[in-house]
Amino acid sequence: xxxxxxxxxxxxxxxxxxxxxxxxxxxxxxxxxxxxxxxxxxxxxxxxxxxxxxxxxxxxxxxxxxxxxxxxxxxxxxxxxxxxxxxxxxxxxxxxxxxxxxxxxxxxxxxxxxxxxxxxxxxxxxxxxxxxxxxxxxxxxxxxxxxxxxxxxxxxxxxxxxxxxxxxxxxxxxxxxxxxxxxxxxxxxxxxxxxxxxxxxxxxxxxxxxxxxxxxxxxxxxxxxxxxxxxxxxxxxxxxxxxxxxxxxxxx
Amino acid sequence: xxxxxxxxxxxxxxxxxxxxxxxxxxxxxxxxxxxxxxxxxxxxxxxxxxxxxxxxxxxxxxxxxxxxxxxxxxxxxxxxxxxxxxxxxxxxxxxxxxxxxxxxxxxxxxxxxxxxxxxxxxxxxxxxxxxxxxxxxxxxxxxxxxxxxxxxxxxxxxxxxxxxxxxxxxxxxxxxxxxxxxxxxxxxxxxxxxxxxxxxxxxxxxxxxxxxxxxxxxxxxxxxxxxxxxxxxxxxxxxxxxxxxxxxxxxxxxxxxxxxxxxxxxxxxxxxxxxxxxxxxxxxxxxxxxxxxxxxxxxxxxxxxxxxxxxxxxx
Numbered sequence: 154x155x156x157x158x159x160x161x162x163x164x165x166x167x168x169x170x171x172x173x174x175x176x177x178x179x180x181x182x183x184x185x186x187x188x189x190x191x192x193x194x195x196x197x198x199x200x201x202x203x204x205x206x207x208x209x210x211x212x213x214x215x216x217x218x219x220x221x222x223x224x225x226x227x228x229x230x231x232x233x234x235x236x237x238x239x240x241x242x243x244x245x246x247x248x249x250x251x252x253x254x255x256x257x258x259x260x261x262x263x264x265x266x267x268x269x270x271x272x273x274x275x276x277x278x279x280x281x282x283x284x285x286x287x288x289x290x291x292x293x294x295x296x297x298x299x300x301x302x303x304x305x306x307x308x309x310x311x312x313x314x315x316x317x318x319x320x321x322x323x324x325x326x327x328x329x330x331x332x333x334x335x336x337x338x339x340x341x342x343x344x345x346x347x348x349x350x351x352x353x354x355x356x357x358x359x360x361x362x363x364x365x366x367x368x369x370x371x372x373x374x375x376x377x378x379x380x381x382x383x384x385x386x387x388x389x390x391x392x393x394x395x396x397x398x399x400x401x402x403x404x405x
Numbered sequence: 406x407x408x409x410x411x412x413x414x415x416x417x418x419x420x421x422x423x424x425x426x427x428x429x430x431x432x433x434x435x436x437x438x439x440x441x442x443x444x445x446x447x448x449x450x451x452x453x454x455x456x457x458x459x460x461x462x463x464x465x466x467x468x469x470x471x472x473x474x475x476x477x478x479x480x481x482x483x484x485x486x487x488x489x490x491x492x493x494x495x496x497x498x499x500x501x502x503x504x505x506x507x508x509x510x511x512x513x514x515x516x517x518x519x520x521x522x523x524x525x526x527x528x529x530x531x532x533x534x535x536x537x538x539x540x541x542x543x544x545x546x547x548x549x550x551x552x553x554x555x556x557x558x559x560x561x562x563x564x565x566x567x568x569x570x571x572x573x574x575x576x577x578x579x580x581x582x583x584x585x586x587x588x589x590x591x592x593x594x595x596x597x598x599x600x601x602x603x604x605x606x607x608x609x610x611x612x613x614x615x616x617x618x619x620x621x622x623x624x625x626x627x628x629x630x631x632x633x634x635x636x637x638x639x640x641x642x643x644x645x646x647x648x649x650x651x652x653x654x655x656x657x658x659x660x661x662x663x664x665x666x667x668x669x670x671x672x673x674x675x676x677x678x679x680x681x682x683x684x685x686x687x688x689x690x691x692x693x694x695x696x697x698x699x700x701x702x703x704x705x706x707x708x709x710x711x712x713x714x715x716x717x718x719x720x
Contacts, residue, residue, distance in 0.1 A: 166670075170535060177541065189640075246513045247504075273672070276652055277516040278495070278553070282472060282504025291584035292472055294501055297646065307587075310470075311646055312497065313416070313600075315592035319470055321584040331640045331653075367513040368545040376533060376540050379678060379697045384690075387704025392712035395663075395684055398700050402682055404604060404628065404661055405720060 154207030154303050154323075157263045158198040158231065159254055159284070160191040162215055162222035163274040170274070177370035178244045179274060181215070187222035190269035192229070192336035194329050197299055198267045199230045199337075205303040207264070208232045212257045214242065214250055220352065227347035228339030234350070235261065239357040241364050247275075249364050251283035256360040258288060265306060266326040270295060281328035291321040294328040407435030407489040407523050410462075410479075410549075413453065414498050415443020422601075423494040425456045425561035427554055431492055432457030432564055434523050438488075439569065440464065440479065442471055442498065447568075454569040456561065463573045470584035471498055474576035476505035482574065483510060488549045490528055492521065495553045507551050515543055516553045517652075528552065536671030536693075537678050556600070556656045557679070592647065599648065602631035605659045605680070607650055609635040609673070611666020611687060611706055615643035620710040621665060627717040633657065635673050651676035666706045669694030686710070 162185035164170060171180050198209045211226050211234040223234050237253050245253075258266055266288070271278035285292035293299075296308040297316060306325050309316040339347070357364055385391060399405045409431045413424030420441070431437045439458035441449070444465060453461055462482065464475050479502070483491075491506070493499035495517055507514045518530040519540075528550035532541045599605065606628070608621040618638070625632045633650040634643070650657055651673040662680035667673060669685070669692055677683070678697050685698035686706050695701040702709065 166672075247516070248507060248511070248513050251508060271653060277514065278500050279504035279507065279514050279516060282501050283508040283514075286473070286476065286505040286508035289579075289581040291470065291582055292501060292505070293470070293584050294472070295497055309590075310497075310586075312589070313647075315590040315647075317586045317590070318588040319584050319586050321470075322582040325582070325584070330646055331636070332642055332646060335642070367547050368515060368543055370541045371529070371544050372542045373534075374540050374542070376537055378538075381696050381701065382699035384695055384698070384701035384703065386690075387686075387702050387709055389708075391686075391702045391704055392709050392716055394700060394702065395709075395713055396716050398682065398684065399628075399661065402661060405717070 154202060154205040154264045155262055156198045156202045156207050156209045157258050157261055157266045158194050158209055158211055159266065159268040160195065160211050160213050160223065160226050161188045161272050162186065162213065162218065163188045163272060166273055172373065176244060177373055183218035185218050185222050187225045188269065188273050190271070190273055190331055191226065193331050193333050194267045194269050195226045195229050195231060196334045196336040197329050200334060201265065201299065201301055205301065210235065210261050212254055212261070213237070214253045217354070223352060224347050225339065227350045228343040229337055230343060232350065234352045235355060236352060237355045237360065241357045245364060246368050247277040247280050248283055248367065249362070251280050251287055252362045253360060254284050255287035256362055257355065258284070264323045265301065266290070268326065268328050270328050270330050281326060285326040288326065291325045292328065293319050293321055293325060296327050296329045297333055299327055299329065299333060408486065409435040410438045410440055410488045410491045411458070412440045412491070412493045412499055412502060413442070414496070415441065415445065415449065419449055420452050422561060423496055423556045425452070426557070426559045427492045427494060428453065428456035428458055429561050430521065430559040434521065435489065438462060442466065442475060450571055451568055454566045455563045457564045457566055458569045459566070461569045461571045463571055464576060466576060468585050469576070470586055472501035472505050473579045473583055475502050476509055477577045477579050478574045479506050480509040481577070483549055490521070490523070490550045490552065493551070493553045495555045500553060503551055503553055510549065512547045512549065512551060513545055514551045514553060515545055518552050518554045519558045521552055521554065533675055536674040557658050596625060597629065597631045599631040599633055599650070599657060600655050603659050604628050604630035604661045605633050605657050606630045606663045606665070607633035607635065607667060608638065608665050609667030610637045611668070612638070617707070618643055620706065620714070623714045624663065624710060624717065627720070635667055635670070664694055665710060667694055668692045669696065
């Protein structure tokens with residue numbers, strides 16, 4: 154079974170994000186990290202591939218930088234990676250991203266595509282669905298559990314009130330939520346092996362995708378700030394302050 | 406007048422609150438058609454009319470997972486009448502249908518909008534970025550403009566509109582294999598729904614362990630509050646995803662929000678910063694949550710919450 158996992162390198166969420174002057178694009182340092190959300194997709198892919206004698210190919214779009222995020226996913230156990238990097242892709246919207254990923258996925262061939270539900274830096278939350286449409290494949294989304302026998306896939310799809318059981322024949326795309334599975338930490342051997350794994354690099358001209366972004370940020374303004382109120386140190390009686398505020402607000 | 410479509414999903418037999426919020430906004434922007442996904446009955450359709458829809462495109466996908474067939478049906482209809490704007494909510498099925506529809510039509514999607522305006526050149530949307538510290542205004546070139554709006558961006562209000570004209574849309578065969586919904590499970594839950602609660606008590610990593618989440622439940626119970634959580638502790642498996650408040654979880658706007666052991670990552674703030682009164686307890690005096698808290702308490706949740714529980718239970 155051929156499993157393709159979409160992954161993204163993002164600026165470390167623990168560092169402040171900023172926008173580039175003029176374009177309002179997110180500044181992406183050369184040192185990026187694997188989006189934490191994607192560790193769940195990679196782990197799911199590895200487990201399903203192992204159970205079905207398959208392989209895991211990583212597909213990623215964006216500035217590669219030192220590719221340490223991709224290496225991290227390879228160190229978890231993925232077999233190879235395909236990276237699409239091109240200056241013409243800067244400021245891409247969700248549709249362009251989906252078009253690029255779709256071209257690569259078609260070239261690689263797939264039984265199952267796995268993606269995160271949304272990235273942590275852009276969080277448009279529609280790329281997996283767009284990708285599935287471009288691949289003419291069903292999209293089983295918001296998965297909190299995934300099972301496959303190699304010919305069909307069944308997931309638990311998160312709903313507001315619980316979950317639905319959703320099934321489709323392969324080939325299909327599954328978008329997983331964080332928590333679908335416990336991601337492994339790379340072992341020392343995994344990290345060493347990852348250095349030797351193939352990482353193919355492609356550009357826009359290799360793929361022939363139209364990258365004209367249909368949308369732009371026209372302005373950035375400061376939001377009206379919510380002013381902080383009182384800040385006190387607890388010396389044993391702070392709970393009474395909470396009680397008194399709840400009383401003032403007439404909820405107790 | 407602009408031709409505006411609004412996607413409304415049925416929840417428990419009625420139009421979702423999110424859908425009604427979008428209809429309320431849309432009627433100020435142009436002529437409103439509601440796409441209604443669900444079984445549908447006269448009462449549901451009347452509610453759509455009462456919130457500004459003059460027409461309803463009714464789709465019922467039955468066992469089929471809606472995204473692919475509904476997107477295909479809407480793409481056909483869009484080719485017929487070129488709507489100017491299609492509004493969806495930032496919600497599960499909305500995102501599925503919007504994404505597939507946009508890819509089919511070859512247009513972009515603007516996600517996480519908090520406001521929408523019709524301009525001379527098309528459509529402009531506002532998006533809160535960096536946890537709500539800044540607002541990015543975006544524009545899109547090609548119509549139809551597909552916009553996903555965050556829940557609670559607008560308040561739903563009836564307009565007194567009469568019953569709309571109903572057009573059932575036939576769902577086409579999409580050609581490829583399709584996903585089917587074979588069963589639905591409703592998880593048992595105590596207390597009020599997180600999205601609608603007037604008081605929300607949430608916990609984060611500062612609780613230290615999954616077991617300590619019990620403290621959150623014990624504070625919530627006497628207050629009749631819903632319980633929430635940060636992405637960090639949902640990812641850690643301490644509580645189910647349904648409790649997550651924030652960018653990737655639910656947006657809440659309660660009168661009172663109590664944040665215990667929550668540092669206030671951007672991801673979390675965007676989901677709760679519009680609460681009426683925010684009370685925060687955290688050990689770290691520099692935690693960003695204190696920047697939005699009306700009452701910030703620097704202290705240990707393991708000391709303060711038990712005292713608070715006792716005080717609440719003794720009332």
